[in-house]
Amino acid sequence: MIIVVGSGIIGSWVAYKLALEGEEVFVIDQSPNPGDGISGRNSGVLHSGIYYDSNSLKSKFCFKGYEISIPFFQKNKIPFSICGKVITTGLSDSIEEENEKIKSIESLYQNGKDFGIEKIELKKEPYKQWKHVLGSTALWIPKTGVVDASYYIKALWRLCEDLGVQFLKNKKVKIQDSSVIAIDLSTNQKEEIQADTYINAGGLYSDELAIDSGLSEYEIRPNKGEYFRLRSQLPKPILVYPLPMKSSTALGVHYTFHLGGDAYAGPNSNWATSKEDYQFQTPRHQYFESLKKILDFYSEDDLIEGYVGLRPRLFNKGDAVKDFVIHKESNWIHLLGIESPGLTSAPAIAEEVVRQL
Ligand SMILES: Cc1cc2nc3c(=O)[nH]c(=O)nc-3n(C[C@H](O)[C@H](O)[C@H](O)COP(=O)(O)OP(=O)(O)OC[C@H]3O[C@@H](n4cnc5c(N)ncnc54)[C@H](O)[C@@H]3O)c2cc1C
Missing domain, CATH: 3.50.50.60 (FAD/NAD(P)-binding domain)
Structure with missing residues (x-):
């Protein structure tokens, strides 16, 4: 048994x-x-x-x-959709930050090729293909989806x-x-x-x-990821991510959607006070700063508190x-x-x- x-x-x-x-x-x-x-x-x-x-x-x-x-x-x-994902450099505050992001996205692209991930593409001016995606360069990964x-x-x-x-x-x-x-x-x-x-x-x-x-x-140690629900989905059903965070294993505030029709921004990354700490802690205006770097489709008023997930961060x-x-x-x-x-x-x-x- x-x-x-x-x-x-x-x-x-x-x-x-x-x-x-x-x-x-x-x-x-x-x-x-x-x-x-x-x-x-x-x-x-x-x-x-x-x-x-x-x-x-x-x-x-x-x-x-x-x-x-x-x-x-x-x-x-089981309902799922292989809708594809865009990882974008997003808006940068300086030339140095932009150059750093270009290097990161190129190395991620190389990773993907080395791993044999099919049909990935590095694209300049992503907004020409995905209207509301901000940033100079994006990585398109068709083999990503939602369940x-x-x-x-x-x-x-x-x-x-x-x-x-x-x-x-x-x-x-x-x-x-x-x-x-x-x-x-x-x-x-x-x-x-x-x-x-x-x-x-x-x-x-x-x-x-x-x-x-x-x-x-x-x-x-529980690490908190807050999700804000968005008033509507993007016109195209794709996932939109920033480059992953360098300081942690979190992937950064991104756009995702549920197959039932809801759309979400999330999750950010902060230490929780306990394994039961599901309280929202990030003010909406602060959260919106992350989202508006990758998408120009939403205003701050489109964000409504959604749900909180806790990552089981392991330490040895x-x-x-x-x-x-x-x-x-x-x-x-x-x-x-x-x-x-x-x-x-x-x-x-x-x-x-x-x-x-
Ligand atoms: C914010 C966030 C976003 C994520 N996004 C993704 C994603 O997009 N894609 C992806 O692939 N992964 C994602 N993950 C990771 C994924 O969700 C987790 O890896 C996975 O759900 C972990 O499942 P689990 O069964 O280990 O934990 P849980 O679902 O938490 O299940 C553990 C269960 O064990 C029970 N339990 C614990 N201790 C005891 C005990 N002593 N006695 C009895 N019962 C006990 C608990 O009650 C709980 O129900 C994300 C995680 C987080 C936090």
Whole structure:
């Protein structure tokens, strides 16, 4: 028997893959509303994999995850669209900044070519093709899209249940005196649970179980990404991004849309005060400064507070870890620091867990 802690996109994919292998699987989640963790609060973007170091797990799993995801969506009728993405240099405050951005976008383009990402193009004067996109130079990546993340996770749960996976919610898993226990959060009752293997897919809280099982070097610090809803979508359904931030793994405030019709700007990047800190903190006028550097379609009044997502930023003995971590320790597999592109990578991460088992 295998217990998966966490029913977000990662735990659900792991459970699905294990059930396909004929394993008896239980998925336990502390939330009374599973799916409202990181997996329910992201951009829903299927990434091409252009950003990540070629030797990283992020790179490997993003490419593979994308290839597994598309036929999976088609087969299971999960709404998605490969609409393509524009990364633009945007407006610059000085010639030096502009020159720096041109170098960065050229090197990103080269990355994409080296990785063999199909049909990418570097374009001058992007506004000629995409009317409201600002900046002198843009990178067009057709192999990027959006998925209805909420529909996706629910479809995965249904497939799991069809294979006999049992979901238990409102129960927090802890390790106490070498025993694994589940605490019912409505009655406070504790129950010891025994399995052959445990998978820690606890997202923001995965460091707590890792620490409980002796891996005291890991720590997750929540990093906040705020999304503002936009009054309307762009005339053309494409994703528009700035160049990624140099100081962090965040990709910068971008334009994205949900397949239901909503459009969003987001997410920015600030440290949260806790793993439950979903408060808006950036004033609208300040936020608009980022958006207006890449698009001239919106005014400040078009921005309405939307939702907040928290990135599970991983640290090892105080040093930032930029990659996903899969740590196998006795009968536990810990999945740590699964931030973006975790939604795209989820099926490939699950395949790796099955391989390691
Ligand atoms: C702002 C933002 C934007 C993003 N955009 C993208 C994007 O566009 N494309 C992309 O590919 N990726 C994106 N990502 C990354 C992606 O959303 C995540 O990598 C992915 O959703 C992580 O899923 P998860 O299952 O690990 O975590 P979660 O969805 O948070 O699931 C973890 C679950 O574990 C449960 N849990 C935790 N501890 C315990 C415990 N002890 N006992 C019981 N239950 C427990 C929690 O309740 C939770 O439900 C983004 C992330 C953020 C924050």
